[in-house]
Amino acid sequence: MVIIQVKNLKKVFKTHKREPGLGNALKSLVKRKYLVKTALKGISFEINKGEVVGFIGPNGAGKSTTVKALSGVLYPTSGDVNVLGYTPWKDRIKYVRNIGVVFGQKTQLWWDLPAIDSYYLNKQIYRIPSKEFKRRLNYMLKYLDLREVSKKPVRDCSLGERMKCEIVAALLHNPKLVFLDEASIGLDIIAKNLVRDFIIRQNQEQGTTFLITTHDMQEIERLCQRLIIINHGEIIYDGGIEHIKKRYLKKKLVHVKLETKKNNFSFKGVKVIKEKDYEIVLNLDTQISSVKDLVDYLLKNYNVADINISDPPIEEIIEKIYREKKRI
Amino acid sequence: MRENFALTEAGFKVGLIYRLHYFASLLSVPVSLLIYFYLWKAIFAYSNATVIKGFTLDEMVSYYVLVMLVGFITYSECDKWIEESVVRGDTIMALLKPYRFIVWHYFFELGLTGLGLIIEILPVFVVGFFFGLKIASIPYLILFVISLALASALYFLVTFIVGLTSFWLFKIGGLRRVKRSMLAFLGGSMLPLTFFPETVQNIFLVLPFQYMRYIPILIYLEKYSIPYSITLLGIAATWVILLYVLARLMWNAAFKKFAGAGT
Amino acid sequence: MRYLKLWMQYVAIQLAKDMAYKTNFFIKVLSLIIADVIGPIITILLYANTAGIPGWTFEEFILFQGTFILVFGLGHLLFFGVPFEVVHMVREGEFNKILIAPINPLMNVSFRSFDLEGFAEVITGMVLIMWALFRVDFVLMGMIAYVILIVAAVLFMYSVFVIISSISFIVVKTYALIDLFFKTSDIARYPASIYGSALRFFVSFLFPIAIAAYYPSMSLLRGVSWPWMIQVLAPVTAFFIFALIIWEVGMKRYTASGG
Numbered sequence A: 001m002v003i004i005q006v007k008n009l010k011k012v013f014k015t016h017k018r019e020p021g022l023g024n025a026l027k028s029l030v031k032r033k034y035l036v037k038t039a040l041k042g043i044s045f046e047i048n049k050g051e052v053v054g055f056i057g058p059n060g061a062g063k064s065t066t067v068k069a070l071s072g073v074l075y076p077t078s079g080d081v082n083v084l085g086y087t088p089w090k091d092r093i094k095y096v097r098n099i100g101v102v103f104g105q106k107t108q109l110w111w112d113l114p115a116i117d118s119y120y121l122n123k124q125i126y127r128i129p130s131k132e133f134k135r136r137l138n139y140m141l142k143y144l145d146l147r148e149v150s151k152k153p154v155r156d157c158s159l160g161e162r163m164k165c166e167i168v169a170a171l172l173h174n175p176k177l178v179f180l181d182e183a184s185i186g187l188d189i190i191a192k193n194l195v196r197d198f199i200i201r202q203n204q205e206q207g208t209t210f211l212i213t214t215h216d217m218q219e220i221e222r223l224c225q226r227l228i229i230i231n232h233g234e235i236i237y238d239g240g241i242e243h244i245k246k247r248y249l250k251k252k253l254v255h256v257k258l259e260t261k262k263n264n265f266s267f268k269g270v271k272v273i274k275e276k277d278y279e280i281v282l283n284l285d286t287q288i289s290s291v292k293d294l295v296d297y298l299l300k301n302y303n304v305a306d307i308n309i310s311d312p313p314i315e316e317i318i319e320k321i322y323r324e325k326k327r328i
Numbered sequence B: 001m002r003e004n005f006a007l008t009e010a011g012f013k014v015g016l017i018y019r020l021h022y023f024a025s026l027l028s029v030p031v032s033l034l035i036y037f038y039l040w041k042a043i044f045a046y047s048n049a050t051v052i053k054g055f056t057l058d059e060m061v062s063y064y065v066l067v068m069l070v071g072f073i074t075y076s077e078c079d080k081w082i083e084e085s086v087v088r089g090d091t092i093m094a095l096l097k098p099y100r101f102i103v104w105h106y107f108f109e110l111g112l113t114g115l116g117l118i119i120e121i122l123p124v125f126v127v128g129f130f131f132g133l134k135i136a137s138i139p140y141l142i143l144f145v146i147s148l149a150l151a152s153a154l155y156f157l158v159t160f161i162v163g164l165t166s167f168w169l170f171k172i173g174g175l176r177r178v179k180r181s182m183l184a185f186l187g188g189s190m191l192p193l194t195f196f197p198e199t200v201q202n203i204f205l206v207l208p209f210q211y212m213r214y215i216p217i218l219i220y221l222e223k224y225s226i227p228y229s230i231t232l233l234g235i236a237a238t239w240v241i242l243l244y245v246l247a248r249l250m251w252n253a254a255f256k257k258f259a260g261a262g263t
Numbered sequence C: 001m002r003y004l005k006l007w008m009q010y011v012a013i014q015l016a017k018d019m020a021y022k023t024n025f026f027i028k029v030l031s032l033i034i035a036d037v038i039g040p041i042i043t044i045l046l047y048a049n050t051a052g053i054p055g056w057t058f059e060e061f062i063l064f065q066g067t068f069i070l071v072f073g074l075g076h077l078l079f080f081g082v083p084f085e086v087v088h089m090v091r092e093g094e095f096n097k098i099l100i101a102p103i104n105p106l107m108n109v110s111f112r113s114f115d116l117e118g119f120a121e122v123i124t125g126m127v128l129i130m131w132a133l134f135r136v137d138f139v140l141m142g143m144i145a146y147v148i149l150i151v152a153a154v155l156f157m158y159s160v161f162v163i164i165s166s167i168s169f170i171v172v173k174t175y176a177l178i179d180l181f182f183k184t185s186d187i188a189r190y191p192a193s194i195y196g197s198a199l200r201f202f203v204s205f206l207f208p209i210a211i212a213a214y215y216p217s218m219s220l221l222r223g224v225s226w227p228w229m230i231q232v233l234a235p236v237t238a239f240f241i242f243a244l245i246i247w248e249v250g251m252k253r254y255t256a257s258g259g
Helices: A022-030 A063-070 A092-096 A115-125 A130-143 A159-171 A189-206 A217-221 A241-248 A291-301 A314-327 B002-017 B019-047 B057-073 B078-088 B091-095 B101-130 B138-164 B173-186 B198-206 B214-220 B226-261 C002-020 C022-049 C058-078 C082-092 C095-100 C105-112 C118-133 C140-170 C175-189 C197-206 C214-222 C226-256
Strands: A002-016 A034-048 A052-056 A078-083 A099-103 A177-181 A209-214 A226-231 A234-240 A251-258 A270-276 A279-285 A304-310
Touching: A002 A063, A002 A209, A034 A063, A034 A209, A034 A234, A052 A063, A052 A189, A052 A217, A063 A078, A063 A099, A063 A177, A063 A209, A099 A159, A115 A130, A115 A159, A115 B002, A130 A159, A130 A189, A159 A177, A159 A189, A189 A209, A209 A217, A217 A241, A226 A241, A226 A314, A234 A241, A234 A314, A241 A314, A251 A291, A279 A291, A291 A304, B002 B019, B002 B101, B019 B057, B019 B101, B019 C175, B057 B101, B057 B138, B057 B214, B078 B091, B078 B101, B078 B138, B078 B173, B091 B101, B091 B226, B101 B138, B101 B226, B138 B173, B138 B214, B138 B226, B173 C022, B214 B226, C002 C022, C002 C105, C022 C058, C022 C118, C058 C118, C058 C140, C058 C175, C058 C214, C082 C095, C082 C105, C082 C140, C095 C105, C105 C140, C140 C175, C140 C214, C140 C226, C175 C197, C214 C226
Parallel strands: A052 A209, A052 A226, A099 A177, A177 A209
Antiparallel strands: A002 A034, A002 A078, A226 A234, A251 A279, A251 A304, A270 A279
16 A cells, blocks of 8 residues: 655755845845756655665765655645655645654654653654553553653763654654654664664564655665665666675775784775775775675784774665666 | 543653743743832832722732733643754654644643643742732632633644744744744733723733733623623634634645645 | 954954844944943932932043943943853854863953953943043043053952853853842942941952942042052952962863863
């Protein structure tokens, strides 16, 4: 069942161009110069009930603009959006009752109050039955380790703590559809894993649909079955995550910090990007050697202080997709 | 309706955090009344009059007690909250909830005001009686309560409209101050409006300002006949409707502005 | 000299900040003028309908009001922001920088809280004073005393704000105290002679806010004598010394607790 339908969604931002100086200020009163920026160039996609979709792209690609239009707080320039039978920005009040949203950059909790007070407010707002509310709240607070955190004012919480609290607020009323926009900022590895497992359970048990935007590829690798990649306001990939993994995530970036200096690194399937004093940066082709082999080798032969393994940045994948498209 | 009052509860709780503010304004009550008491005592004696512009000295002092009372009851600073949310970029919080923006702010304010009333109203009455405030007769008390309801609606609507301007102007500290001093002056908080020239008073009759302070006070002091009071309340009610329509139009424009830029 | 340069620098920074939100800045300036002009309008209405305030002609009372506006305008311009600045800096941990800088910390914080808007009030006050000066009788000696007492009034208010700022080191929520100061200073909006003896004693000696308008206007209009000047200036001086001591105590508490 299709629950999100986006057709030719286009958004052009117009901002006044302001130049310094009184003369220019006066001039701008008569003749205004506009800066036109196209954030979305007419994108189309559909999402089915129960899907967990990763919506990824570099900063400024149009991810947040899309999520804002989908959650009813942004007027698009043109195009049609139908979510759960509503046009979000037209039927805002009726529509938002059915969704949950987390914007990583903004808070939806009362800044001065403990998060728990916002939850009780949400109970009334979304008419959650008392029994159901208690059960869900207890479960979520326990799962995300928020029992104590939720009792202190939000302004005193760390960013990571706040994000977890925001996620609870967005899911408490068991919405059919949840948007998470850069919702993992400030979370440490443990918290990230907790949140990830939590989302997976929510999806499996309640059939909740998720649209998750991020610029961190790793984060959604285990979470999503489907991936939409957006760049410069255009969708450049929409399909299974496996395909992307196999095709573009063959390479891993390995940062090694050393206790003692040692030069001239070489290993099968590894390209040395940088080698300087106590630091080595390597590019590993996982089809030739596995991560495990490389790490074993490093630990055995080097005095390692720290290892950090990451995927190549999203920009690199996008570049490759473009290159391949051109070839076709 | 229950979900609206949940907002009131939140307002109440937020108010508790800023309770110091209420206590400070409470302390100012006896100080302000003392100032006005001595000022008018001196002026009445110096002018050698028992009635000035329709008020005896006792009534004049009661007038200022009522200025404070009506002020506390009709209190609203939703313009401050709207400005703060715009500046901090949190307006989205209210927009992602299934409320109309005005409803969201109205019921939140109700909680803030409610707390203020609990803390302030009794002390003001006690101090007021000390300064010779008399209890009005039942019919006028009823009219007074109605006029208060209309006054707080008017005050809220004007404040809300001023708050919405921050969608365009961003910071509106100055505008809020203009609003405050103009409403105080034209509403009669500083001087009874009978001190103004006749023509100005007639103009005030059709403007909304005096219905926020002056008219409720004069109804309490039983300065108008009952039919005339009802006529005045009718004018106040008309202004409530007009300002409500204006607030709606403003909000539609503000939301277009907000959702167009998407910030 | 060095301090003057530093002060100029902060003024320039403030100017740049205000110009970033020009619309709000101009509305703010306008709003201050509107708020200040309401007082004289009320005076006009009052004197048109009554005999006015005992012992003060209309022109004299306008001079009184102008003085009040000027003194508070100077306070607004120079130091009303000090407690806010201290609270902000303590909270953001910036205050340590102030302690390290080779400049008197109190001066440094005071310079930072310069607020251009105050000019609107200063000018409004001056206009009212000028208007009245052409219409009242005064002697030259009174004029000199008037200026001295205005300086003293500014110094007194500065003392109050230094005390409030010192308290901010210990209790962060001092906004209520600032509120309280402004409400209490409303007493000084009218000549102290109209009040009962207890209130008069309070505003003359315990909390000498009568210096804001009453004493300067009296000196100009009614003449001065040495004993009178001493009696007026003594409580203000005492208050200033008290404020400096409290500031030192606050600073010690702050450094002792390690920020």
